[in-house]
Amino acid sequence: MPGELILRKADFFASPDQAVAVADRYPQNVFAEHTHEFCELVLVWRGNGLHILNDRPYRITRGDLFYIRAEDKHAYASVNDLVLQNIIYCPERLTLNLDWAAHIPGLHGSHWSPHWRIGSSGMAQARQVISQLEHESNRQDVLSGGMAELLFAQLVLTLSRHRYATDNLAATDREALLDKLITALAGSLNRPFTLEAFCVQEGCSERGLRQQFRSQTGMTISQYLRQLRICHAQYLLQHTEQMISDIAMMCGFEDSNYFSVVFNREVGMTPGRWRHRSRVT
Structure with a gap:
């Protein structure tokens, strides 16, 4: 080219x-x-x-x-x-x-x-x-x-x-807490993730984990998970024929309207427009 x-x-x-x-x-x-x-x-x-x-x-x-x-x-x-x-x-x-x-x-x-x-x-x-x-x-x-x-x-x-594999939580059993958290987030693209429940399971401080995550990644936990979901949505929009409402559900958004708002804020255009542009460029 x-x-x-x-x-x-x-x-x-x-x-x-x-x-x-x-x-x-x-x-x-x-x-x-x-x-x-x-x-x-x-x-x-x-x-x-x-x-x-x-x-x-x-x-x-x-x-x-x-x-x-x-x-x-x-x-x-x-x-x-x-x-x-x-x-x-x-x-x-x-x-x-x-x-x-x-x-x-x-x-x-x-x-x-x-x-x-x-x-x-x-x-x-x-x-x-x-x-x-x-x-x-x-x-x-x-x-x-x-x-x-x-x-x-x-x-x-x-x-x-x-x-x-990025979402293989079992593989991180002996790894550091931050590794377990990042892997758990990658495995939660299509379902809710509760940090409180994760911390109870791991016996750790929620506040301390939030601080450690931000120090190492430069993002909050919620920002990272949201952007993981948006990246997954972009892939599905470009490579599948799924309806946008179905893609929203597959990426952890129960409300397709809210999904469109978040997608537009993160990407700078609506899901429909992004799908069209990604297929013609």
Whole structure:
């Protein structure tokens, strides 16, 4: 397409042989839709933003993990203190004898589910490996490339061990309270969520949890859940023929009129207009 933004290997890798590198985003600013000549792993450390991947919106925050293929188009919008890291890599340059496709969704045509979550324990382990990987990928000695690839393999396996589906509350049994809350919210898109009941179940302070959530994500709990529901509604409006009233119910809004008011406030247009525009652009 004319004017399509493509991120080139030569601009991000130190040499034509380098297989992997780390691209910090402290913070990640608004970034126009683009594709790459390489693949990347995206791990979100804090803050929030809107990640639009292949026309699907995702409200992202701490612990979100994405596997991005070279041909995927994505963009970042509505960012708020969004801190993430991109681990970029060229599959054809990897030399280590590892079944990479078994651990990286979408690689070489393997089953692809782009969006996952990583709990606090997995994030801590990944952060250590990424720090070492970044150090090695910036070195120029004869062993740095091999060391970087070994660390990338360790990172890929660490993420494979600790990742879980975004709404899989059972997977967070041993994770931090904030991980459990974010996962519970992702699993409550089509039904009411009561923070008081969650806190009783977990034996925690509601006030303290509210403060912790806002500190890490930059949003209130209700804002985050509302935006998750709106993102889900946008996907359904674009990719299904469901009536708007039915989509409202599927996204946790019992009153379709109220849904339209909230959608208009968050997106800047009515659900019907957004559906029409998303299908003609």
